[in-house]
Amino acid sequence: MKPVRVGLLGLGTVGCGTVNVLARNAGEITRRAGRAIEIEMAATRDLSRSRGCDTTEFQLVQDPMEVVENPRVDVVVELIGGEQRAKALMLRAINNHKHVVTANKALIAVHGNEIFAAAQTKNVMVAFEAAVGGGISIIKTIREGLAGNRIEQIAGIINGTANYVLTGMRDQGREFAEVLADAQRLGYAEANPSLDVNGVDAAHKLTILAAIAFGIPLQFDKVYTEGIGQLTRGDIKYGCELGYQIKHLGIARRNGNGIEMRVHPTLIPKRRLIANVDGVMNAILVAGDAVGPTLHYGAGAGADPTASAVVADIVDVVRALTTDPENRVPHLAFQPGALASVDIVAPDMFETAYFLSLTAVDKPGVLADVTRILGDLEISIEAILQKEPPGNENTVPVIILTQRTRERHMNQAVSKIEALDAITRPVKRIRVEHFND
């Protein structure tokens, strides 16, 4: 069969990774796909040939539109990132009847509904495995491997930078800002790490996972998002003492009122596998009604792991070239006409357990007041940990673990607790998930 010709938009880290993997594993890939995959043209601002990959076998251009308009290109691989320009290029490629592979999670999460609709009318595929979990192949697993299931829950460590920082805070007993600065120095965090640590990157990814798991449209604007910047080494230490690890999770789950979509720091019992996923690694827990709980672990970023997903997508696209469009795997796992309109649950209706960190004046009766407030709101207490006062202060840290409750009730409880005279600072709360149901 004749080779498939790829046009690359972007020759940065992932672009060069893709060039390298296609070259290094050309033999294996051709043996699998039944035909060669060849790069025809790549667009890059810097036309110098000295970079982390060999560009001598294909044409380099500065204008990405040249790639998108090139009639010799069968599949466009979009790796320039960003939203507006990438979107325009992708829509143009689709309009030219080219299939598209992308690693751009922001673009898919925010503009995916529009992009997939365009692809549908032109009968082309837009593949985006590299957008979530690097090379883990989590999109394929949920969309195809678990096609027989009603998915109940997804919970993932889907941002390697945030996980690296949390692991460092725990292992080194240091504060957020110090570990983040180290991570930047070592190349594990970008110069501007805000999307990684404020949860927006994870929210993009969760949007995509939730859509393909539950058969709902992409709804990035409805994800509740909290970053890791407010966590202290004390939170992590007290969590550990109680038998928990703190991970930054993206969670999407059905509850009685619809689907919860939330990204936030989460305490997880140490004995759960996902609690033991450290450093830059990613892992996604997927629970289906037939398969039960499953976990999928691997590198969530980096040149080669992301390229692994890009190449798998190219092979997938190649295989489906001769399929009837109606028999292809739908972009969002469910047929475009069969997406469900399910309510996205408002934060005050979330159901979760809590870790509360209080600072209280060290005098009798405070704990009685706090537990009465919780009891009145029918919030059950799982454990209380009262620590020695640090230094000469006359306040003591009090840690409370609660059982599951509605966030609305917890909001009321926290207001009342903070109104107590003996409580000297705002109550810190971190959600707790047990993953045993």
Add this chain to the structure above:
Amino acid sequence: MKPVRVGLLGLGTVGCGTVNVLARNAGEITRRAGRAIEIEMAATRDLSRSRGCDTTEFQLVQDPMEVVENPRVDVVVELIGGEQRAKALMLRAINNHKHVVTANKALIAVHGNEIFAAAQTKNVMVAFEAAVGGGISIIKTIREGLAGNRIEQIAGIINGTANYVLTGMRDQGREFAEVLADAQRLGYAEANPSLDVNGVDAAHKLTILAAIAFGIPLQFDKVYTEGIGQLTRGDIKYGCELGYQIKHLGIARRNGNGIEMRVHPTLIPKRRLIANVDGVMNAILVAGDAVGPTLHYGAGAGADPTASAVVADIVDVVRALTTDPENRVPHLAFQPGALASVDIVAPDMFETAYFLSLTAVDKPGVLADVTRILGDLEISIEAILQKEPPGNENTVPVIILTQRTRERHMNQAVSKIEALDAITRPVKRIRVEHFND
């Protein structure tokens, strides 16, 4: 689109699970596949309708050949198990141009090359996701999700019964036979658990994983296979003291001389995720040159998890109905004409580290003799643990952890050690893998 009509061979645990999942999730499955999946006919020895699933919507027959010959059946799902009869039925179905889905690992591992060749000539698909790792979707992940990689290594806990027994031995401090008897009583082990505990079931599964990972034909007869029946609670306890868990692994990896395929008890450092996979759960570590290490975890058996894989395969087959056969995912991941003839490494050329358990007379000089033997064969020692003599005996248990060596050298060392006067029993050896390379 018109429904796809399925014919079931077998209505046991997995057969009923499949009926239940197809009925319970009919809505979600149709929304994904774009058409309904309906059971047309099922073959079962016992025609009574009282069983764990509702059989009122389809015809029951006793002769499975009726299903295979039924012109209304599009896809045959083979769930009767065993080799010869299942093979005859499957070949007949293929001959009738029907696609086949199976959970039969023994059949695929032993007769797969022949079955796939037949399927190839008739342009039909034989899907077998349910044969390995239940609903984890490991076949799809390796075959499609990691298509851009040169796979370096696979290591899996792929028999839930064996893992359940090992977990019980560790947690309860009891011996193999006692825990196995419990497992049988509780339904976690079959009345005849021999294929589970002697490693043959795992060897079937490893055969399949190795073929699709490395692009080699199925070669069950070349898998080195060791069961768990020789393990004692002492082995597990001493392993734990040294920081290791013992798991029954199927390992397939490249070494300088070809591909190693081996099933045996294995010590793994406790901090590895796969060392923490307990009870009946399965997990498969797959390392590719681009993606790096990945782990895929879930229930490896049971009615619903296996049905999850069967249904996913049916949906996959349905999607590929209109593909050119040459564009389909090849049965063994690589194009039939592109399978490689790679040497399967003989056991004496395996490369691994070892845990050695010696029983030595408690007198000076024994350790010096043993370490000299190992040193002469250039086997480096990682750790030595000498235990108190149990009770009144004058022998002591000595545990030695070695670094990686060739099995041939270890065979020589063990012969020499056993020839020492002070060594009173055969040396017990268990392989050690660190999974950090």
